[in-house]
Amino acid sequence: MFKKVAITLSILVLIGCIGTVAAVKLLVTEKKILSVIVPEVEKALGRSVTVAGAQSMVFPYLGVELSGVTISNTTREGFKNSDPFLGFETFIIKVEFMPLLKKVIVIDEILIRKADLLVESDAQGKFNFDDLKFMTEAKDTTKDKKPMETFPVKIKKFVIEDSRLRFYDTRAGLAVEFGSINDRTDFDMDKSMKKLTTTGELKITDMNITSGDVPTPLTGLAMTFNHDISADLGAETVTIKAISASFQKLGITLAGDISNINSDAKLHLKLNSEPMQIQDIVNEIPQSLSPELSKLTANGVVNLGLAIAGTASKPALSGVLSVANGTIKYTDLPQSINEINMAMKFTENSLDIEKLAMKLGSNPIDVVLKVNDFANPFIDGKVDAKLKLDDLREMMKLPDGFTVGGLIEASIAAKGNVDPARPEALDMKGTVAVTGLKAKTIDLKEPINVDGSMKFSPVEIAQDVVIKIADSDFGFKGSLKNYMSFVFPKRFTEKASLTMNYSSKMMNFNSFIVKKALAKPAEPAAKKAPAQILKAPLPAITVNVAGTCGTFMYDQIKLTNVKNSVSLAGQTFNVNGTAGLYGGTTKASFTLNADNLNDLKTDIVFDVNKIQVNDLISTFNDQLKDNRSLSQQLKTLDNTVSGSATFQSSFQSHGRTDEDMTKNLTGQIHSNLADGKIKGGAITNAINGPLKKFVDFKDVDFRTLRFNATIANEKLHIDTMDLKSPRVGDWNVYGPVGFDASLGLTIETRLTKEVSAPAVALQSKGKGAASALAGKYLTGTPVAGIAQNQIDRGGIPVDTEGRITLLLGMTGTASAPKVEFRGFKEGVGTSTEPQGSLKGDLKAELNKNIDAAKAKADSVANAAKAQAMAKANEAKAKADAEVKAAQDKLKAETDAAKAKADEAAKSVTDKAKNAVKGFKF
Secondary structure, rough: HHHHHHHHHHHHHHHHHHHHHHHHHOOOOOHHHHHHHHHHHHHHHHOOEEEEEEEEEOEEEEEEEEEEEEEEOOOOOOHHHOOEEEEEEEEEEEEEEHHHHHOOOEEEEEEEEEEEEEEEEEEOOOOOOOOOOOHHHOOOOOOOOOOOOOOOEOOOOEEEEEEEEEEEEEOOOOEEEEEEEEEEEEEEEEOOEEEEEEEEEEEEEEEEEOOOOOOOOOEEEEEEEEEEEEEEEOOOEEEEEEEEEEEOOOOEEEEEEEOOOOOOEEEEEEEEEEEHHHHHHHOOOOOOHHHEEEEEEEEEEEEEEEEEEEEEEOOEEEEEEEEEOOOOOOOOOOOOOEEEEEEEEOOOEEEEEEEOOOOOOOEEEEEEEEEOOOOOOEEEEEEEEEEHHHHHHHHOOOOOOOEEEEEEEEEEEEEEEEOOOOOEEEEEEEEEEEEEEEEEEEEEEEEEEEEEEEEEEEEEEEEEEEEEEOEEEEEEEEEEOHHHHOOOOOOOOEEEEEEEEEEEEEHHHHEOEHHHHOOOOOOOOOOOOOOOOOOOOOOOEEEEEEEEEEEEEEEEEEEEEEEEEEEEEEEEEEEEEEEEEEEEEEEEEEEOOOOOOOOEEEEEEEEEEEEHHHHOOHHHHHHOOOOOOHHHHHHOOOOOOEEEEEEEEEEEEEEOOOOHHOOOEEEEEEEEEEEEOOOOHHHHHHHHHOOOOOOOOOHHHEEEEEEEEEEEOOOOEEEEEEEEEEEOEEEEEEEEOOOOOOOOOOOEEEEHHHHHHHHHHHHHHHHHHHHHHHHHHHOOOHHHHHHHHHHHHHOOOOOOOOEEEEEEEEEEOOOOOEEEEEOOOOOOOOOOOOOHHHHHHHHHHHHHHHHHHHHHHHHHHHHHOOOOHHHHHHHHHHHHHHHHHHHHHHHHHHHHHHHHHHHHHHHHHHHHHHHHHOOOO
């Protein structure tokens, strides 16, 4: 009976279930599902939602399957508005039927298939999900948050299949794509809904990363996560049996527990890595990031251990990192970085490298370092290293032609706070010693050898170095004090100072510098605006450098007994020096004042004593720039002028640019040359033209040459250029020479007595005949002396030594001079009146007689004043008559003599012209 009843009841239940399923299938249609789900989702998200299809399931589970679901992206500018924010091919949720009868929700499975999630950030760093409605709605913070006592829903399984996630960061230019995401997570919950255990695995493959900082995209990356976690809401604990993560071949595991999860959770976790081979670490870096990684091989093991304690709001970290027996080898180099061993401890606020040792080839490096308080770091560390430079050839690829050898030993210690505002708080000191350092490059004929040391502390760097190369040597000892003020000028007020003394017996650059062929001149560039010489003040450091050099040689320059000094005080830079040069001596100084960057001031002094001038010009020829016509002409003087020179000069200028300096240049030059020669050139050839009828020459030998000039207004003003030559006579040159090589010179050429003699003899014959004629007709007359003077002044003027002086003018340019004849310089007894001016002489003689007569009349008148007025008047009248008579007589005699004098003067002039008619100018 009971059995029948049971069977009957079972049949009724089955019929009821079947009826219920049939009723649900008939009543819960696709249209009704969409009308319920879509509006609610759109309301919660604030986005439009579309669903291609929906169907319900009743047995053995209650559930819904949605297909072709898309959720629109944000409509804000700067995002991919046309792409969906989220889409998936299939979404299935299955709810167990029977637990519902007990008012318990048990979700058997949630399945998402082929989901595609798009995450973006724009140029301002805003994300495309920031405007989702449920994220922007204000939350009620007045209500107390009650701790979770039970899980609201029981879930057995969560699955993601063949899904994708894309992330684009516009501001960083970064794109990351997780091409394939597969996840299965299983849940096991007790009846009380308080205890939960979950296990699962998440695999991400086909990861691609594109960034503007990486030239080639990273592709084909993979990651795997596994977990085994338990949670007990009653005990407020989470126990992590294991969370493991692996990236390619690298893996780490997290284990431990978290308590007090409903408030500020307490952490008791440990993270440990699997022993990681260094080679695996290298292999997991995609070669697209650096193709050179393919040439790298490595050995050794890395271990990482991390403990996480404290609370969620204030975690406390501590860990260890070790490297054992590491080796890194680059296939292009025979030597490796080997014996790498490290033991390091760290916390969230400290670092302790107990040991870091390695060898570069066979060269040991040891490091010990402690750092406390990263926010205000205090360090205590030391580095010791020995480096055999011979090994560099096997450690790295050196430039072609470069060799190096020797030993460098360094020991550096640092202790104190690292604070840019208080750099003195860090006490850093040490020594670097160089022994037998030898280096050679393609620019050196011989290797350079260096021995010495450097010691440094927070207040001073001291050097003591000796350098030898070929036949040259250079040693210096120096000290740089208060250098911290040079680096941190606002912090340290005491100015940095450099003091150095050097000495050298021989510095012969010609013995070790490879002289390169002159580069082909570049095509002239478009003219630019003048550049400012100094754009920033001179360094805030006081400099005093001094030294001596027995012999200095560079190219054609050879200096002996060199003494020089260099100083910098404030904004004034100064260089002084003396040296022997080509058997003589030289002295030079240069001063630059940069108090005003827009108006720099320079002062140059350059003196030489008894130096062959062509050697001096040749010495500095290469230093002259070809940017001005005058410079180009000066560079040719080493083949033109010779002689022993004494030279004093001083130059001053000011300005902002090179052009300003040239425009504002002023100075003085004083020079004396002896026993020299001016070889034939454009200027001497031009002068030779007018002188050929007197003397023909190519070169000019001289006994002395005295030169005085001033510089102003972009011109060299020659005050005196006095040359005395045994063959061509005495030259005196004066006038301006422009910086553009333009000429405006006057040349007085006083021919020698021997050169002048033929012309003087020819015209003397004509003057003798004229004198005889004047004596015949004018002797005894008042104008006899005047006539003879006119005869003496006729023809070419000759001085008391019987020498003729020609006046020449030179114009044009130094490369194309033009010379013109301007006349002769006055000879013996000449006056300022034009030559052959008889009228002037006669007028002078008449005025002389009149003045004498007036003086006599005045004397008579004065004597008669003592007598009666009548006698005085009578005497005065008589005197006036005598004056008139004398004037009339003189005039008559003058008129009579004038005709004879004119005839004599004409004869003298004609004969003088005939005497010199062969001389043309």
